[in-house]
Amino acid sequence: MRVADVPLEYFAGQHVIPCEGSVLHEMVTGEPAYIWIDGRRVTIPTPRLPVRELEIRGTRMSAVLIGPPWSLFNEYLRTPTRQTRARIELWLQAAMRKKLQRADSMVFSGVMSYALGTPLVPRGEVWVGTRGLHCQPTEDGICIRWPIASSFPLRCKIRVVPERFGIFLNDEDLVVEKQGDSDGDLVFVVWLGGKPAEKRQLQFALDQIVDLEFPDIPQEIEQMDPQSLANGYAAKSLVGIATWWTWVHARFPGNDEAWARAYDMYTPAIEAMMDGRKTGAKVDLEDFGFGKNLPNLIQLINMALPGVRFMVATRSRTPDFDTDWRQLVRHYWSLRWAPEGVDLEDSEAGNRQEVSA
Amino acid sequence: MKESVEYLKSLGARRVFVPGGFGFEVGPGLGGKRVLVASITRVFGDSALRIIRPAVYVGSDGMHVWSGLERLNRLLAGDRDDPMSVSESLALFPIWEQFKPRNLEIQINEVDVLPRSLPKEYIPQVAQRFNLVIEWTSKSHPLRVLGLPTVLDIAEAAGLDYTQVSVYRAFRELRSLLKNGLPLLEPDPDKPYGDILRDVVVGVAPMKGERTDLVYATPTGAEKLRFVRRFDGEDIRMKLFMRDAVRYEEYEDKTQASREAAIVQRRVRGELVFSPQTMVKLVTIEGVKGMCVTLNDDVEVNGEKVDLLVDVRSVISKGAQLKLEGEGPWILRTKVGATDHGSPMHREQSVSVRPEAALFGGLIDTVDPLEHLEPGLLEELDEVWRMARELYA
Numbered sequence: 001m002r003v004a005d006v007p008l009e010y011f012a013g014q015h016v017i018p019c020e021g022s023v024l025h026e027m028v029t030g031e032p033a034y035i036w037i038d039g040r041r042v043t044i045p046t047p048r049l050p051v052r053e054l055e056i057r058g059t060r061m062s063a064v065l066i067g068p069p070w071s072l073f074n075e076y077l078r079t080p081t082r083q084t085r086a087r088i089e090l091w092l093q094a095a096m097r098k099k100l101q102r103a104d105s106m107v108f109s110g111v112m113s114y115a116l117g118t119p120l121v122p123r124g125e126v127w128v129g130t131r132g133l134h135c136q137p138t139e140d141g142i143c144i145r146w147p148i149a150s151s152f153p154l155r156c157k158i159r160v161v162p163e164r165f166g167i168f169l170n171d172e173d174l175v176v177e178k179q180g181d182s183d184g185d186l187v188f189v190v191w192l193g194g195k196p197a198e199k200r201q202l203q204f205a206l207d208q209i210v211d212l213e214f215p216d217i218p219q220e221i222e223q224m225d226p227q228s229l230a231n232g233y234a235a236k237s238l239v240g241i242a243t244w245w246t247w248v249h250a251r252f253p254g255n256d257e258a259w260a261r262a263y264d265m266y267t268p269a270i271e272a273m274m275d276g277r278k279t280g281a282k283v284d285l286e287d288f289g290f291g292k293n294l295p296n297l298i299q300l301i302n303m304a305l306p307g308v309r310f311m312v313a314t315r316s317r318t319p320d321f322d323t324d325w326r327q328l329v330r331h332y333w334s335l336r337w338a339p340e341g342v343d344l345e346d347s348e349a350g351n352r353q354e355v356s357a
Numbered sequence: 358m359k360e361s362v363e364y365l366k367s368l369g370a371r372r373v374f375v376p377g378g379f380g381f382e383v384g385p386g387l388g389g390k391r392v393l394v395a396s397i398t399r400v401f402g403d404s405a406l407r408i409i410r411p412a413v414y415v416g417s418d419g420m421h422v423w424s425g426l427e428r429l430n431r432l433l434a435g436d437r438d439d440p441m442s443v444s445e446s447l448a449l450f451p452i453w454e455q456f457k458p459r460n461l462e463i464q465i466n467e468v469d470v471l472p473r474s475l476p477k478e479y480i481p482q483v484a485q486r487f488n489l490v491i492e493w494t495s496k497s498h499p500l501r502v503l504g505l506p507t508v509l510d511i512a513e514a515a516g517l518d519y520t521q522v523s524v525y526r527a528f529r530e531l532r533s534l535l536k537n538g539l540p541l542l543e544p545d546p547d548k549p550y551g552d553i554l555r556d557v558v559v560g561v562a563p564m565k566g567e568r569t570d571l572v573y574a575t576p577t578g579a580e581k582l583r584f585v586r587r588f589d590g591e592d593i594r595m596k597l598f599m600r601d602a603v604r605y606e607e608y609e610d611k612t613q614a615s616r617e618a619a620i621v622q623r624r625v626r627g628e629l630v631f632s633p634q635t636m637v638k639l640v641t642i643e644g645v646k647g648m649c650v651t652l653n654d655d656v657e658v659n660g661e662k663v664d665l666l667v668d669v670r671s672v673i674s675k676g677a678q679l680k681l682e683g684e685g686p687w688i689l690r691t692k693v694g695a696t697d698h699g700s701p702m703h704r705e706q707s708v709s710v711r712p713e714a715a716l717f718g719g720l721i722d723t724v725d726p727l728e729h730l731e732p733g734l735l736e737e738l739d740e741v742w743r744m745a746r747e748l749y750a
Contacts, residue, residue, distance in 0.1 A: 037748065040747060040748065040750075041747065042744060042747045042748055043743070043744065043747065045737075045740045045741075045744065052620065053620070053621055054618050054619070054620060054621075055611070055618060055619040055620075055621060056618050060621065088748070089748065092741060092744055092745055092748065095741045096741050096742070096745060099734065099737050099738050099741055100738065102730075102731055102734055103726070103730055103731075103734060103738070104711060104712075105709040105710060105711045105731070106709070106710045106711075106715065106720075106724070106726050106729035106730060107707045107708070107709055107710075107729055107730065107731045107732065108707070108708045108710065108729055109707065109708075110707075110708040112708065114636065114638075114648050115648075116569075116571060116648055116650065117566075117567065117569030117571060118566070118569065118571060119565050119566040129636075131635075132597045132598050133597070134597065142719075142720070153719040153720070164636070164650075165635060165636035166636050166648065166650075171566035171567040171569050172566065172567055174567070174569060175567035175568065175569060176567065181568065181569050181570045181647075182569040182570050182571040182647050182648045183570040183638075183646045183647045183648065184638050184646070184647075184648065188708050190708050192724070203653055204573060204650055204651070204652050204653065205652070205653050205654070206652065206654065206656060206666075208565070209564055209565055209573065209666075210562050210563070210564060210565070210666075211562075211563040211564055211565045213563060214562070214563060214669075214684075214685035214686070215563060215669065215685075217669065217673060217678045217681065217685075218673065218678060219678075219679070221521070221522065221523050221676045221678075221679060222523055222676055223523055223524065223525070223676075224523070224525050226481040226484060226485075226491045226492075227478075227481050229481075229491065229492070229525050230477045230478055230479075230480050230481050230491070230500060231477070231478060233477050233499040233500050234476065234477035234478055236499070237477060237499075246716075247716075250716055259716050259721065262716075263716060282478075321742055321745035321746055321749065325738050325742055326727055329726060329727060329730075330725075330726065330727065332712070333712055333715070333721070333726040334721075334722075
């Protein structure tokens with residue numbers, strides 16, 4: 001199949017082809033196209049046809065943005081020189097790095113909304129109010145409170161309540177397991193699969209919510225002096241630092257248990273901070289083990305950079321195309337990966353070679 | 358803009374010279390150093406009015422007070438030795454981007470404390486030196502901002518008896534409520550803060566299960582507590598919420614991207630009603646707060662019809678139990694408002710999780726990352742790897 005030379009419009013740094021009557025439009029929806037470069041047959045990636053409503057020379061029309069690499073291949077067809085080939089190679093190397101960087105996050109279908117804790121929802125279930133939402137949740141999922149600090153994820157059965165907003169979950173699941181409440185806490189629910197979530201009705205009636213045991217209420221108001229208040233706020237401001245330290249510990253010394261040990265340090269530290277906010281007590285992260293038994297700390301500083309971005313972008317080279325990119329990504333997500341240049345124990349050397357293979 | 362300027366004048370604003378823009382000094386200020394409300398396109402990139410509060414700067418040579426105008430001038434002078442960053446110098450949030458009627462009025466009674474890196478333990482000394490109210494602070498960034506003594510008048514006017522509640526909780530919540538309070542659909546102009554606060558009778562009783570702070574509205578209460586939120590967004594997203602809109606208009610937004618081409622987007626703007634039927638976050642002036650859902654029937658407590666029903670533990674946890682009437686079930690007479698919780702923004706979303714979150718969220722080792730990468734990324738990665746092999750092999 002030959003790549004036709006068609007007139008292109010130029011728009012916001014990309015080539016644009018009006019869809020109507022375009023030769024290319026038909027071609028790109030058909031069989032794969034290829035091009036000969038220095039005697040090699042290189043398959044041209046199929047564009048995903050991003051169609052936009054554009055106004056071109058005063059006429060509003062649907063047009064498809066083709067952008068690189070189509071425009072690069074078009075250029076090579078016109079003038080097959082060393083420079084045009086070099087441009088394709090440069091684009092390809094950049095694309096490998098960029099696309100791998102995008103693998104530094106997992107994407108789930110889900111919804112984020114406000115937690116509404118009530119005994120009317122059975123334990124282990126999460127009822128998603130779907131009013132105003134276009135979504136088809138499935139039955140199996142995970143519910144995580146945001147921010148994640150000091151919370152435990154709930155493997156849950158998802159149900160939907162079509163006429164309501166918000167995310168309803170059992171009061172004990174919310175308060176005890178997740179240490180949350182219903183004063184504006186956010187939770188996100190992601191669905192992982194299974195049958196479509198069943199529908200439920202939710203009506204609140206007085207006898208279902210009120211307890212007839214009336215307690216004695218305290219007759220004093222607890223006040224806090226300004227210094228305790230400030231110390232409490234100072235304790236809470238450590239949450240970000242504790243989270244960063246946990247990440248560092250999870251990455252070092254780079255074995256399977258590191259992340260579990262880091263998580264074990266994190267949970268009590270966050271709980272102490274939350275208590276400190278109310279009692280005014282100061283929190284020392286070292287008491288929880290943060291910053292201890294780590295290798296050269298200078299090399300850890302750059303680790304605040306997230307994800308594969310660090311793994312790939314800070315390396316001056318493009319990953320070897322002989323390496324399976326799936327292996328790179330899985331290794332990164334296993335939290336066994338450690339950055340280059342750090343002396344690991346002999347037992348971790350195998351892991352490191354696996355990454356840079 | 359004209360409306361905003363008129364509003365500023367009603368607050369006693371005085372016009373001041375601002376290089377490359379225009380501005381007003383307003384508010385009581387700290388020792389004569391007042392808030393600046395200014396529009397300066399060269400600094401902010403657009404012409405929206407922004408607020409720059411006065412600041413106490415704690416340096417190695419002692420504490421200094423700068424007015425909003427002085428902070429701006431320091432920034433424009435571009436003193437390279439000045440250790441402050443732009444974000445520390447200025448409050449960058451534009452005001453009036455949403456309609457929160459009391460937002461500016463609250464902020465002109467506040468002072469920033471700089472630098473941000475100042476350990477929080479020292480802030481009580483700053484408050485004591487300048488007679489600032491330390492409990493009147495930001496919820497999300499505590500002790501970054503403190504109240505001028507005039508905030509006590511605000512609290513009183515709003516109806517809070519701050520001798521009967523724990524102030525450190527109540528002031529923080531009251532500030533948030535007044536600053537971010539949404540306007541009522543049916544305001545009461547004769548009452549102080551009657552545009553955002555409504556008098557209610559709250560029934561207080563112990564609730565079954567754990568204390569979740571959920572607030573229940575009776576049909577009567579739900580009718581009284583309807584608030585308005587402005588919105589502006591793509592019509593495809595907003596259409597789902599149109600049945601809760603009081604009014605809206607559709608329009609076309611045309612962005613001229615180049616000389617020959619423009620992107621046209623269909624948008625809609627208007628006002629949504631937030632009520633217990635649609636879910637709303639309610640806050641009383643004492644700081645008793647929670648997401649609100651509706652009850653089926655009206656409720657009477659001690660022979661009196663109530664608007665809301667809350668858990669007694671929610672009242673005690675906020676230190677407001679001295680305001681309860683009766684022996685149980687109790688009555689709490691108070692004022693209530695709503696803060697924005699962004700429900701029109703709720704939608705199905707792609708939740709993006711990085712390894713740190715996977716660790717904390719318990720997803721690590723339970724799901725395969727390759728199954729949950731960005732849609733289409735697997736094919737794209739395969740494609741570039743294949744192309745590389747074809748080109749270099």
